[in-house]
Amino acid sequence: DIQMTQSPSSLSASVGDRVTITCRASQGISNYLAWYQQKPGKVPKLLIYAASTLQSGVPSRFSGSGSGTDFTLTISSLQPEDVATYYCQKYNSALLFTFGPGTKVDIK
């Protein structure tokens, strides 16, 4: 099984800071990688798919990059409404998906 790790597990940053979250796969997964934002008490929201494509309606301060085993989600200027847990998710094939363990983002 391909394992997914995320780092850091949590972070605290100031409003306006650039924030980067990393997701790593134990084997190459091409660009079959998505990112979600889950605010407290809410359902997950798709931010990025195919590693770097912004989902419609998502603010442009969010961006994704990477291919193979290493991927990043970047928030160019952290806003108070970005407080959430962020998950990466990979697609294995044959209708198999796996989520990463999550990264909790707070405002300092």
Added chain:
Amino acid sequence: EVQLVESGGGVVRPGGSLRLSCAASGFTFDDYGMSWVRQAPGKGLEWVSGINWNGGSTGYADSVKGRFTISRDNAKNSLYLQMNSLRAEDTALYHCARRSREVAAYAFDIWGQGTMVTVSS
């Protein structure tokens, strides 16, 4: 409005069974693959099971394989999850989720609010 509404959750004893349902509206249901994703209290997201547009292909997480069965009825715009031999570790909020049809988007773009399953004696 595009919407997914889950039902069927509840409290069940270990070893028991439950059938979850997800009613879809606001989109052409049989154009989309669907999945179930769960979240235990205070924990992360766990993909449980998925099904393609016509029910011809299914997939399961190792944690539920052999115990859970996913199905769909396109005439009723509904997705189902039959859960047997339930364990305490199956306690979670169960969401149904629509797989995006964007090119190369192996991801979930619409989520339901979820139905809670509690396995306890």
